[in-house]
Structure formats: C-alpha cells, structure tokens
Amino acid sequence: MIEGILTGLSTALTPTNLLMVMVGCFAGTFIGMLPGLGPISAIALMIPITYGFDPASGMILMAGVYYGAIFGGSTSSILINAPGVAGTVATSFDGYPMARSGHGGKALAIAAYASFSGGTIAAVFLLLAAPALAQVALSFQSADYFALMVLGLTAVSAFAGRGQFLKAMLMVFLGLGLATIGQDTSSDITRFTFGSIDLLDGISFLLLAMAAFALSEAIMTVLKRDTVSESAVQAATGKMGSLKISRAEAKTMAPVIGRSSILGFFIGVLPGAGATIASFLAYGMERNIAPKAEKQKFGKGSLRGLTAPETANNAACSGSFVPLLTLGIPGSGTTAVMLGALISYGVQPGPTLFTDRPEVFWAVIISMYIGNIILLVLNLPLIPYIARLLMLPPQLLVPLVLFFSLCGVYLVSFNTFDIHLMVAFAAGAVVLRLFGYSMAPMILGFVLGRLMEENLRRALEIYDGYSFLWERPITLGIMILTALILLAPLLRWFKERRGLATAGEGG
Amino acid sequence: MPISRQCFPVRSLIAAFAIATAAFYTAPSGVSAAEVDKIHFLIPGGAGGGWDGTARGTGEALTKSGLVGQASYENMSGGGGGKAIAHIIETAERQSGTLMVNSTPIVLRSLRGRFPQSFRDLTPIAAVIGDYGAFVVRADSPLQSWDDAVAAFNENPRKVKVAGGSVKGSMDHLVTAMAFKAAGAETAKVRYIAYDAGGKAMAGLLSGETTMLSTGLGEALEQAKAGQVRILCITAPEPVAGVAPCGSGINFVNWRGFFGAPGLDAATADAMAATLGKMYDTPEWEAVRARNGWVNIYKPRAEFVAFLEQQEEEMKALLNGLGIETVR
Numbered sequence: 001m002i003e004g005i006l007t008g009l010s011t012a013l014t015p016t017n018l019l020m021v022m023v024g025c026f027a028g029t030f031i032g033m034l035p036g037l038g039p040i041s042a043i044a045l046m047i048p049i050t051y052g053f054d055p056a057s058g059m060i061l062m063a064g065v066y067y068g069a070i071f072g073g074s075t076s077s078i079l080i081n082a083p084g085v086a087g088t089v090a091t092s093f094d095g096y097p098m099a100r101s102g103h104g105g106k107a108l109a110i111a112a113y114a115s116f117s118g119g120t121i122a123a124v125f126l127l128l129a130a131p132a133l134a135q136v137a138l139s140f141q142s143a144d145y146f147a148l149m150v151l152g153l154t155a156v157s158a159f160a161g162r163g164q165f166l167k168a169m170l171m172v173f174l175g176l177g178l179a180t181i182g183q184d185t186s187s188d189i190t191r192f193t194f195g196s197i198d199l200l201d202g203i204s205f206l207l208l209a210m211a212a213f214a215l216s217e218a219i220m221t222v223l224k225r226d227t228v229s230e231s232a233v234q235a236a237t238g239k240m241g242s243l244k245i246s247r248a249e250a251k252t253m254a255p256v257i258g259r260s261s262i263l264g265f266f267i268g269v270l271p272g273a274g275a276t277i278a279s280f281l282a283y284g285m286e287r288n289i290a291p292k293a294e295k296q297k298f299g300k301g302s303l304r305g306l307t308a309p310e311t312a313n314n315a316a317c318s319g320s321f322v323p324l325l326t327l328g329i330p331g332s333g334t335t336a337v338m339l340g341a342l343i344s345y346g347v348q349p350g351p352t353l354f355t356d357r358p359e360v361f362w363a364v365i366i367s368m369y370i371g372n373i374i375l376l377v378l379n380l381p382l383i384p385y386i387a388r389l390l391m392l393p394p395q396l397l398v399p400l401v402l403f404f405s406l407c408g409v410y411l412v413s414f415n416t417f418d419i420h421l422m423v424a425f426a427a428g429a430v431v432l433r434l435f436g437y438s439m440a441p442m443i444l445g446f447v448l449g450r451l452m453e454e455n456l457r458r459a460l461e462i463y464d465g466y467s468f469l470w471e472r473p474i475t476l477g478i479m480i481l482t483a484l485i486l487l488a489p490l491l492r493w494f495k496e497r498r499g500l501a502t503a504g505e506g507g
Numbered sequence: 508m509p510i511s512r513q514c515f516p517v518r519s520l521i522a523a524f525a526i527a528t529a530a531f532y533t534a535p536s537g538v539s540a541a542e543v544d545k546i547h548f549l550i551p552g553g554a555g556g557g558w559d560g561t562a563r564g565t566g567e568a569l570t571k572s573g574l575v576g577q578a579s580y581e582n583m584s585g586g587g588g589g590k591a592i593a594h595i596i597e598t599a600e601r602q603s604g605t606l607m608v609n610s611t612p613i614v615l616r617s618l619r620g621r622f623p624q625s626f627r628d629l630t631p632i633a634a635v636i637g638d639y640g641a642f643v644v645r646a647d648s649p650l651q652s653w654d655d656a657v658a659a660f661n662e663n664p665r666k667v668k669v670a671g672g673s674v675k676g677s678m679d680h681l682v683t684a685m686a687f688k689a690a691g692a693e694t695a696k697v698r699y700i701a702y703d704a705g706g707k708a709m710a711g712l713l714s715g716e717t718t719m720l721s722t723g724l725g726e727a728l729e730q731a732k733a734g735q736v737r738i739l740c741i742t743a744p745e746p747v748a749g750v751a752p753c754g755s756g757i758n759f760v761n762w763r764g765f766f767g768a769p770g771l772d773a774a775t776a777d778a779m780a781a782t783l784g785k786m787y788d789t790p791e792w793e794a795v796r797a798r799n800g801w802v803n804i805y806k807p808r809a810e811f812v813a814f815l816e817q818q819e820e821e822m823k824a825l826l827n828g829l830g831i832e833t834v835r
Contacts (some may be wrong), residue, residue: 044555048567051798141716183587185703188619188674197586197593197622271710327713328733330706337555339706343729344798350733413553415585458700462668462716 004354005127008362011056012370020053020061021367025374028068032075033386035082035214035401036206036408039069040334047341055345056360060367062338063321067119067368070275070317071375074111074310079104079389080401082214082408087275087313089209089447090283093159093440094298094305096213101301105387109243109380110303111310114257116376118311121261122268122318123368130365131354134326137269143459143468145272147478149452152277152444154485155284159299159441168441171432175445178203179453186457198417205276205447207409207422212439214405215426218398220433243383249303256286256307264312268319271331272455275316276447282312288485299440318368325349325361543782544576549607551591553584561763562608564795565635565786572789574782588613589622595768596628602768603775606632610763611678614819618826619676620834625819630771631811633780634764636796637804640682640742641727642669642753643720645712646735653740653753656719657690664696670717672705676831679708679721682742682759684825689756694828712736723761724750725800747802759821762804764811780807 011017031042043062050058073084078095091111098107125133140148159168181192182202193199245253260282267278286308287298298305323329328349330336342349347360354361389397409418429439459468468475546569548562559582566578583591588609595607607629617625644650650659660667671679680701684694700717702708705726712720713735720727720736728748730736740753743760765783767776786792787803796803806814823833 041554044559048563138710138714141714142711183621183674185674186701188676190621197589200586200589200621201584272707323710327710327735328730329710329713330704333555336704336706340555340560343800348729348732350730350735352734413584414582415590417585417590454703458702458711458716461698461700464665 004358007358011359011363012366021371024061024064025068028065029072032069032072032084035076035404038085039066055347056363059364067317071115078107081217090279090309094302097301104390108383112379114307114310115314117257118261118314119372122265122315126365133322137323142455144474146455147475149448151482152448171441172445175442176449179449210405211422211425212429216429218401257311260308260311261315264315265319268316269322271323271329274332275313278316279309279313282308547605548580550582551588558608568792568795572791599768606765611761618833630767632765633783634762634806636801637760637762638723641724642739643727643736668717669719670708670711671721672708681825683721686753
C-alpha cells in the first residue's frame with residue numbers, strides 16, 4: 001500500500017497533473033459560484049476533452065471540478081441566498097443571515113476554512129481506509145437508509161424557534177408533500193401531475209431551493225425596501241472586509257469541524273445518500289447537541305450552523321469517491337458521469353483498483369489534498385472582492401439575483417416550464433414568508449421525503465412488513481437514537497412546565 | 508397572479524430567454540436529398556445520461572469521419588422523454604434536419620400511456636446500438652446458473668427478489684418477467700424491487716437485500732470484471748462475451764436509435780439512415796463504440812419499424828401478464 005501511495009504521489013505531483021488540479025479547482029469554483037449550475041454538466045462536457053489524457057489526469061481534473069464546485073457553491077448561498085449547488089443549500093441557513101448582519105466577509109472565510117478542513121480530513125480518511133470502507137458502503141440496506149432519513153427529520157427542531165414549532169412542522173409536511181409529486185419510483189403511478197408531462201419527473205430540488213430562497217428573498221427585498229437599504233448600508237460600512245476569525249471563534253469551530261467531517265464523510269461513503277443529505281444531517285446534529293443559548297442562534301447567523309454543513313458537504317464529496325473507486329457504484333449523478341469516464345478510459349473501478357491501477361487510485365486521492373490547498377489559496381484572497389457584491393444597491397442586486405437564479409435553473413434542464421414553476425413557487429414562498437413561515441423546514445422535508453418514501457417502501461417489500469425495524473441492528477440503532485433526540489427536549493419541556501406551573505400557583 | 512408586478516423583470520427575462528433559445532436552437536434545415544451536411548440532435552434527457560452519450564458519440568463519429576458536415580445538440584429533459592417528443596411533433600416543419608435519440612422506453616411508455624404519442628407519430632430512422640439484458644448475482648451467491656435461479660423461483664417465488672434500476676413495469680422488470688415466463692414460471696409472482704438508478708440497484712444487490720439484479724450486459728460485464736458479481740445469463744439467442752443465453756425463446760435487445768420529425772419526406776429520412784449505415788465502417792465510430800462498450804445493431808427505416816412493432820407486441824403481452832394496463 002505504501003508503495004502504491006508513493007506511486008500516486010509521484011503521479012499527482014507531475015506538472016501536468018498539478019495543472020489539472022488547478023484548472024479543475026478553478027473551473028469548479030467558478031461553476032459552483034453560479035447559482036444552480038452544478039458540476040455535472042461541466043464534467044459531462046469535459047469528458048470528450050479528456051480522452052487524449054492519461055486516466056489519472058482526467059480523473060484528477062474531474063474530481064477537482066466536483067469538489068471545487070462544492071467549495072465554491074457556498075459563496076452564492078451566503079451572499080445572495082441562492083445555493084450554488086444542491087450540497088450548499090444548508091449553508092445558506094446561517095451563512096446568509098450572517099452576511100445580512102454585516103459579516104459577509106467573515107461568513108465566506110468561515111465557509112472556506114470549513115470546506116478546506118472537511119475536504120482535507122476526508123482525504124486523510126480516504127488515504128487511510130478507502131479500500132476497507134467499501135464494506136461500510138455496502139452494509140447499508142434500504143431499511144437503514146429509511147431510518148437515516150427519519151433521523152434527519154429531527155433537524156426540524158433547528159428551524160423551530162420559540163412558539164414556531166407548529167409552523168415548522170407544517171412546512172416540513174408541505175415539503176414531504178411536494179416530494180411526492182411526479183412518477184412514484186416504486187410502482188410507476190403518477191401523483192399530483194394533473195396530466196402535465198413536465199411534472200412527471202417531479203420537482204427538482206435545486207429549483208425549489210432556488211425559488212424558496214433566492215427568488216423569494218429578492219422579492220422580499222423589494223417588498224421591504226426600508227429594512228434592506230439599512231442593512232445594505234450596514235454591510236457596506238460594517239466589517240464586511242474583515243476576514244479575521246478570532247481565537248474564540250476558531251475554538252468554537254474546531255470541534256464542529258471534527259464532528260461534521262466524520263459524519264459527512266461517512267454519509268458520503270453511502271451510495272444512497274450524498275453531500276446534500278450530509279449537510280442537512282450535520283446541521284441538525286449540531287443544533288441538537290448545541291447548548292441552549294447557542295440553539296437560539298441557529299438560523300440567525302450561528303457560527304456552528306454555518307460551519308457544520310459546509311464541512312460536511314465537502315467531506316461527503318470526498319467520501320463519495322469510496323463507492324465510486326472501490327465498488328464502481330456511483331452515489332450521485334455527478335459520480336455516475338465520472339464512472340462512465342473511468343470506464344471509457346479503460347479503467348475498471350472495483351475492489352482491486354488500488355492494486356491494479358495504483359497510479360489512478362492514489363493519485364486521485366492525493367490530488368485532493370493539493371486541490372483543497374489550492375482552493376483555499378484561490379478563495380481567501382478573492383473574498384474581499386466577492387463580498388463587495390453585497391455593497392451593490394438593491395435595485396442592481398435584485399435583478400442580478402433574479403437573472404442568475406433563473407438562468408441557473410434553466411441551464412440545467414433546458415425546459416422553460418421550470419422557469420414558470422420556479423416563479424410560481426417563489427410567489428407561494430413570498431406569501432408564506434409574509435405569514436411568518438420559514439422555508440428551511442420545507443426544504444428539509446422535501447430533500448428527505450423522496451428518499452425516505454422510496455427506501456421505506458422498498459424495505460416494506462423486501463421484509464414483507466415492518467419487521468426490519470427490529471431485525472436490522474443498524475435500523476434499530478438509528479431509530480433509538482432518533483427517539484432519544486425527540487424525547488430529550490420533551491422531558492426537559494415537561495420539567496420546565498411543571499416548574500412554571502408550581503411557580504404560578506405559588507404566586 | 509398576485510405578484511405580477513414584482514415579476515416584471517422575470518417576465519421580460521423569460522421573453523429574452525425565449526428569443527435567445529429560438530435563435531440558438533433553430534433547427535438547421537439544410538438537408539439535401541443526397542448528402543447530409545447538418546444534423547441537429549435532440550436529446551430528451553440531461554447531460555451525461557445514456558441518451559446524451561449516444562447522440563454525442565454518434566455526432567462525433569459522423570462529423571469526424573466527414574459523413575456529416577456539422578452537428579449540433581439540444582438537451583430537453585422532462586416527462587421521461589415526453590417533452591422532447593411533444594416538441595419535435597409541435598415544431599415538425601422546422602425540424603427536417605433533426606434526429607431525436609430514443610430507446611426501448613419509448614415503446615413502453617407509450618404503451619402505458621405515459622405520453623399520448625408513440626413511435627408511429629415520428630419518422631423512425633434507424634436503431635444504431637443495442638444492449639442485451641443480463642441477470643447478475645453476487646459472487647458468493649449459491650445460484651450458479653439461470654437454471655438454479657428458475658429452480659429457486661419455482662420452489663418459493665417470494666424468496667427470489669430481483670432488483671432493477673427502474674420503476675415497476677419498466678424495462679428491467681419486463682425483461683425479468685420475460686425470462687421467467689420462457690422458463691415456464693408464473694410471471695405475476697415475480698418479485699421486483701425497484702431502485703431509482705442502476706448504481707443504487709447494484710448497491711442493493713451487493714448489500715444482500717436482493718437476490719438478483721436485472722440490468723444491461725454492458726454494465727454487468729464491467730461489474731463482473733471487478734469480481735464482485737457473476738452474470739447468470741443474457742437475453743440473447745447466442746452466447747455473447749462468454750456469457751450463456753438464458754434459454755430458448757428469450758430474445759430481448761434494448762436498442763438505442765434515432766427518429767426524425769413527423770412527416771419527414773422519405774428521401775431525407777432514407778439519406779439519414781444511409782449516412783448512419785455508412786458510419787459503422789469508419790474508424791471514428793469504432794473508437795466511439797469501443798470506448799463505450801456498445802454493440803452495433805443497424806436496423807434502418809422499414810426494418811426498424813417492423814422491429815418496433817414486434818417489440819411493442821411482446822411488451823404488451825408481458826405487461827398484461829403482469830396485470831399492468833396498457834392503453835394501446
């Protein structure tokens with residue numbers, strides 16, 4: 001193995017491959033920053049160019065685009081509330097409020113450091129245990145995925161402030177409901193399509209996130225003109241340019257990065273989950289274990305709330321190379337395109353790849369260290385300039401946001417119906433927001449809903465009933481953890497209630 | 508709409524988009540009867556998918572070999588391909604130089620009424636590549652051959668769980684039903700577990716939650732090379748790549764091919780089909796084919812129509828046998 005790593009190191013450090021990492025990371029960051037545009041189209045279009053290359057170089061380039069996009073995707077999430085890629089939707093929950101309160105530069109810096117740490121820590125895991133981790137990827141069955149999604153739903157508490165619980169729950173159900181639109185993945189029944197062919201494939205996650213966050217935010221800016229110009233002034237004159245992270249902040253971030261990168265990497269290794277799920281789970285986990293005072297800050301610009309999903313999505317991105325390289329199983333559309341590329345180079349991913357083609361296997365992993373350093377070096381100096389976007393007056397920024405959001409979604413599907421749908425959703429989102437409903441729980445329900453239903457139905461079919469709930473140790477374990485998370489605050493609440501009641505009686 | 512005022516920039520954007528799209532994608536119409544100088548490929552799915560690869564690979568071979576002067580591509584996803592079909596029919600007059608890529612699901616989806624049109628509403632040009640269906644088990648599975656699988660099924664059909672990367676009633680499911688039917692088993696008892704992608708179905712098989720996987724031979728061969736799975740048999744009449752056929756009476760090939768707009772004149776359609784036929788002898792095509800592991804099947808025009816009609820017939824019988832309604 002050491003020999004293989006050394007071969008990989010010498011392959012990764014050749015000038016050509018260093019150039020590939022650089023080009024990939026640069027292109028990825030740029031694509032990621034553009035709202036909606038993900039790495040998949042870019043990688044698909046790159047494949048023909050890479051045919052003349054050595055397989056290792058081609059993979060290094062494509063991997064660079066992939067994690068570069070997730071790295072850069074946080075920028076538009078933070079600055080304009082428009083997720084750059086699906087994996088950075090959760091980043092906007094706390095990143096955008098932080099930018100609004102005049103800490104745009106700092107939020108970007110935190111995201112960059114978190115991404116860098118997540119990516120690098122995950123690359124270490126890959127280097128140490130990639131071949132062994134293949135077994136982990138295969139230990140999860142449909143029943144376990146279902147349990148994992150249920151656990152993910154507990155993150156809803158992160159969005160429910162005081163007295164907002166019912167509203168948050170309603171929005172989760174709205175999200176779960178929206179997830180059922182389209183052709184049902186199991187029995188091929190179409191649901192809620194109203195005969196429209198455009199709804200047959202369901203609603204795209206990115207479209208919904210874009211409408212609910214970016215578009216509705218832009219419209220809200222117009223509706224609430226006064227408050228915005230105030231905050232824009234504040235942003236312009238405030239600490240926008242300050243990227244410094246204080247020692248205390250770094251101290252808060254460190255454990256969050258540690259936890260989130262492990263969780264993110266592990267979720268990434270599972271072929272049925274991915275970076276988006278990982279970021280939501282990390283966000284929920286961080287909220288659930290945060291001390292009470294910190295809990296209130298979630299959704300309002302919490303340092304932890306920004307660090308957790310940003311670390312996790314990058315860690316998951318690296319983690320997704322485990323099933324891709326060691327099993328030849330893609331967990332996402334992007335990795336499926338990369339698998340196709342690998343096969344067309346004549347490289348067969350599988351359990352023996354790291355011994356058969358060490359120069360490909362290890363070089364890709366080692367290029368991830370280099371790539372993450374490049375991304376950090378590339379992104380940090382750019383932040384003051386990018387953050388200046390916030391200084392744009394709303395009459396300029398709003399049309400820009402509208403333009404980029406609509407373009408981004410259209411360029412993914414090339415279907416004009418998506419634009420109409422997006423505008424309709426944005427209108428709905430504005431109405432709901434005016435009534436004080438938050439969009440984040442809806443997105444949570446939506447992203448988990450489809451996977452939850454699919455895996456539950458599959459588990460029910462395979463087990464002929466609910467017996468998987470106690471027959472499968474992984475399912476049982478996750479379910480118990482979920483129950484504990486749900487019951488703990490309830491118990492606390494009852495105690496508080498009783499305390500209040502006795503106090504009231506006493507007074 | 509209550510937000511129409513705020514939406515003003517959005518609306519003008521849509522208009523701008525419509526103009527830009529129309530300008531960018533106006534289909535070339537310079538197809539003369541003898542030679543094809545331009546082809547516009549309409550791809551009913553997104554970048555990176557199977558249809559996308561077929562269209563771009565064919566376009567690459569055609570242009571590099573000089574058979575076609577210029578190729579352009581348009582991705583239009585939606586409705587499992589239905590969006591693009593509706594589009595090519597609606598705008599038929601401007602689509603004389605357009606080839607839409609499609610595959611077996613067009614037959615299935617129209618049989619099931621997923622979209623109102625069928626291949627009869629288009630001008631079939633040619634089927635170009637094909638892939639046989641394959642049944643795959645884990646390398647450590649007790650099932651050694653297709654006969655073992657049939658025996659296990661006859662003993663207890665509930666215990667044979669077949670995974671596939673598409674919904675119930677779609678190709679992977681039907682191929683399974685077809686194979687068990689030919690072996691004399693009752694197809695209604697086939698236990699098919701649907702996954703939303705081939706990769707997820709493979710992960711399901713390897714995780715041990717299913718017994719067998721129904722997939723394409725190309726994908727199965729790649730996985731078998733990695734040593735994790737064993738291919739039981741394929742849905743071909745003869746052995747391919749050393750894999751045994753599933754048995755007599757089982758012959759299924761998942762084709763990919765091209766369609767022109769409805770009402771396309773026969774001369775243009777024939778010229779396009781002939782150009783695709785010439786492509787097989789070029790080294791450029793061989794490079795694309797080998798890279799993707801495709802199998803050549805050339806069925807031009809009338810032969811393609813006959814093949815489609817026969818496949819539709821077979822699929823209909825299978826669907827009805829599974830208790831799934833068909834509209835045609």
